[in-house]
Amino acid sequence: xxxxxxxxxxxxxxxxxxxxxxxxxxxxxxxxxxxxxxxxxxxxxxxxxxxxxxxxxxxxxxxxxxxxxxxxxxxxxxxxxxxxxxxxxxxxxxxxxxxxxxxxxxxxxxxxxxxxxxxxxxxxxxxxxxxxxxxxxxxxxxxxxxxxxxxxxxxxxxxxxxxxxxxxxxxxxxxxxxxxxxxxxxxxxxxxxxxxxxxxxxxxxxxxxxxxxx
Numbered sequence: 001x002x003x004x005x006x007x008x009x010x011x012x013x014x015x016x017x018x019x020x021x022x023x024x025x026x027x028x029x030x031x032x033x034x035x036x037x038x039x040x041x042x043x044x045x046x047x048x049x050x051x052x053x054x055x056x057x058x059x060x061x062x063x064x065x066x067x068x069x070x071x072x073x074x075x076x077x078x079x080x081x082x083x084x085x086x087x088x089x090x091x092x093x094x095x096x097x098x099x100x101x102x103x104x105x106x107x108x109x110x111x112x113x114x115x116x117x118x119x120x121x122x123x124x125x126x127x128x129x130x131x132x133x134x135x136x137x138x139x140x141x142x143x144x145x146x147x148x149x150x151x152x153x154x155x156x157x158x159x160x161x162x163x164x165x166x167x168x169x170x171x172x173x174x175x176x177x178x179x180x181x182x183x184x185x186x187x188x189x190x191x192x193x194x195x196x197x198x199x200x201x202x203x204x205x206x207x208x209x210x211x212x213x214x
Contacts, residue, residue: 005057005058005059005061005062005063005065005066006056006057006058006062006065006066014056017046017048017052017056018056020046020047020048021042021043021046021048021052021053021056021057021063022063022066022067022070023046024042024043024045024046025037025042025046025063025064025066025067026067026070026071026115027045028041028042028045029064029067029114029115029118030114030115030118031114033117033118033121034064034118034121034122037060037064038060039053039054039059039060039063042063061126064119064122064129065128065129065132067115068115068119068129068132068133069132071112071115071116071119072132072133072135072136075108075109075112075136076136076139078108079104079105079108079139079140079143080139080143082104082108083101083104083143083144083146083147086100086101086104086147087146087147087150094148094151094154094155094208094209095205095209097147097148097151098148098201098204098205098208098209099201099205101144101147101148102171102197102200102201102204103197103201105140105144105171105172105175106171106175106197106200109175109176109179110175110179113179116176116179117179119133120133120176120179137172140168140172141165141168141169141172144164144168145161145164145165145168148160148164148167148208149161149164154209155208155209156208156209156210157207157208163207163208164208166207167204167207167208170200170203170204170207171200171203171204174196174200175200178193178196
């Protein structure tokens with residue numbers, strides 16, 4: 001038995017069944033959250049028996065851990081590809097590069113909105129989920145920092161290293177908070193995504209490049 005809660009699928013047919021279970025689990029987790037997902041629902045949606053699910057995953061937590069690994073592996077790969085592409089455009093002004101970095105971050109996280117929200121809420125009581133989520137957070141932060149610090153000479157700050165990480169955390173935290181709670185965050189003023197994202201861009205530009213940067 002794998003310590004992660006997943007029993008390795010060794011044969012092609014077994015791997016195909018495992019893939020169907022993970023696909024069904026992802027969809028149901030996005031729709032109903034951790035509390036609303038059951039093994040029987042996943043089995044029914046995947047077209048397999050409940051026993052087939054337990055043959056491959058120790059329990060509901062084991063299935064959720066496997067879904068998280070699959071999702072975050074995808075996200076990490078997408079982020080790496082996107083930021084690698086951004087590094088190939090030295091002709092871009094620093095302000096536009098910063099905008100693209102934040103928009104890339106927001107767009108990719110938004111693509112996994114419901115699943116990431118479910119992982120974040122459950123991670124409060126699940127160390128394994130928290131550790132894997134933190135690992136992806138570190139990947140994102142390092143990619144963002146490496147991209148912007150390559151332009152450190154264009155940054156209007158005496159300490160570019162600290163400033164870039166502060167800017168990242170401000171933008172990342174705002175997006176992750178919205179992913180977790182959306183309209184249920186309890187803020188006194190509702191700010192739509194259409195307003196929030198441009199304001200995040202303006203904030204990061206002003207902080208890193210100076211308030212007069214066009």
